[in-house]
Amino acid sequence: MESGTREPEGLHAAEMERYRERIDNLRECFRTSALINSTLELDEVLENIMTTSRSILKADACSLMLVDEATDELVFAVAQGPVAGKLKAGFRLRKGDGIAGHVFQTGKPLLIEDVYRDARFHQEFDRKTGYRTHSMLCVPLKIKDRVIGVSQVINRLDGTSFVAEDEETLGLLCDHAAIAIENARMHRDLLRKQQMESDLAFATSIQLSFLPQSIPEMPGYTFHAHYRPALAIGGDFYDFIPLGGDRLGILIGDVSGKGVASALCMAKLMSDFRLLAVREKEPAILMRQMNRLLFEQSRRGMFVTLLYMVLDSSDSRIDYVNAGHIPPVLWNEAGGEFVPVRGVGGPPLGILDDCAYVSRSLRLKRGDRLLLFTDGLVDAKSACGERFGWERVQAAVCPARGGIAEVHRRLMDALNEFVGQCPPADDTTMVLIGVGKP
Missing domain, CATH: 3.60.40.10 (PPM-type phosphatase domain)
Known part of the structure; x- marks a missing residue:
């Protein structure tokens, strides 16, 4: 092969490194799906989802919102990261409101390199918490075609932006997460029904x-x-x-x-x-x-x-x-x-x-x-x-x-x-x- 058509060795090595990282991430997704499904307690399931998402995607922060079917709104459920404690429990978003609300409305993921260039981002969150959001990846959790929640990962630890491979990885995690959440809810509802039947009896x-x-x-x-x-x-x-x-x-x-x-x-x-x-x-x-x-x-x-x-x-x-x-x-x-x-x-x-x-x-x-x-x-x-x-x-x-x-x-x-x-x-x-x- 002539030198004019030879691929640069540095570029080839970088691509191989990304492939290896991608394969490692996929392996980690399948391995951690067992962790996500290791419990039927809904709160533990949600925490496990956040822990695995944040770890695999090397994100500084993450959050998960679930759909309240009675009001058709997103309700804040759990978060991890530097300012997670400042997030208001029970915070709600209407369909179409903000980045998460847009994902809820469309059922499609959003990968944003710089959220301050996106009009859908609510900048007052950063002002109130002192946090600085740069890049964000937001993916819906679905059961068939029904959106049951929205997961967000924020700011890669290495300072770079999220990429398409990250979107695919988080999408795979969210598929496992949606099933785990649905199973946990069914288990919770079954326990409630059994308790109610016992009380009624x-x-x-x-x-x-x-x-x-x-x-x-x-x-x-x-x-x-x-x-x-x-x-x-x-x-x-x-x-x-x-x-x-x-x-x-x-x-x-x-x-x-x-x-x-x-x-x-x-x-x-x-x-x-x-x-x-x-x-x-x-x-x-x-x-x-x-x-x-x-x-x-x-x-x-x-x-x-x-x-x-x-x-x-x-x-x-x-x-x-x-x-x-x-x-x-x-x-x-x-x-x-x-x-x-x-x-x-x-x-x-x-x-x-x-x-x-x-x-x-x-x-x-x-x-x-x-x-x-x-x-x-x-x-x-x-x-x-x-x-x-x-x-x-x-x-x-x-x-x-x-x-x-x-x-x-x-x-x-x-x-x-x-x-x-x-x-x-x-x-x-x-x-x-x-x-x-x-």
Whole structure:
């Protein structure tokens, strides 16, 4: 080869050195991917990402921002370098704002030799921290085509600018990092879900402990109860309260909303009601006391519909007061029909600070059946969104042949067939009272 075409030895050596450095960096990327994935704790994963990125790229500083999917903003997560401690935790960037925001918006990396010549760079960061940013490499973290974060490395330690090979190296690291972050998040979410399920199971067991553990026995009467929450914890409730002698208190109610808050309100209300019911014989006065108590103690916007009955078996008399609840229905053996027991005694509990309630009375006859229920029964919906409705309730239990257990079975068969596999949108609770038939 003639001397005019021979490559300069110094240039060849420099290229070989860059190739060797590139190969070493790639080896280091694959080696450190094990470090990045060595833990499922998100904070440790983020620190490992920064440590490896800074080390391989020989950068003076680095930072990582993650996408808040709720606001579609970048949120500062972790940083390393001389002024890392001065970075404000939780600092946010809108999409398109600054260099990192631009990378978030476009999903493409940026390699900038001199950030002060780039209008997207926020120079006030350097002014506030005393740091001097020269070159920057900014790369998106992606899962498929979805950007989940942005990684930045700043200022090479040797004073030179980052080059295209550095961009490729950081891109490879970010690919590993994105998977590690997603795995850590899935692990965190799984642990949270397991903890929540454990808490809900415990809360459910506490809630169920407030419901009657057995059905009362009273000569000449039979009772049946059904409770099915829409969620693990519901807001419906019922209770049987022995009042001494021939008297039995029966209540059914529905706390607004669902979940833990409703269940806690229900448990507190049932406890207070049992305590007051044995002291106050008049249902209307008792309801007024409960309303005042609930109004003072419950959070704003929470209320309770409640139906309370006092059955005196000595004369088959029921005194009842209805605080905004669905009226019960009475099957009259003689007339062969279901009749709603009308008469609202007052508004739901917890809406007004003080309210007078009105009680009413009825007498049961042999063969009568009384059905108390919550709106989850009539409002249950089929797959096409149709309501179960009162007409289907009536068709299922009329004629009311057999005892109340048979009435309950027919009603639940009809309800389950109607809703099919649709999960219940609301709690379903029923109490049935039969006179003279088992």
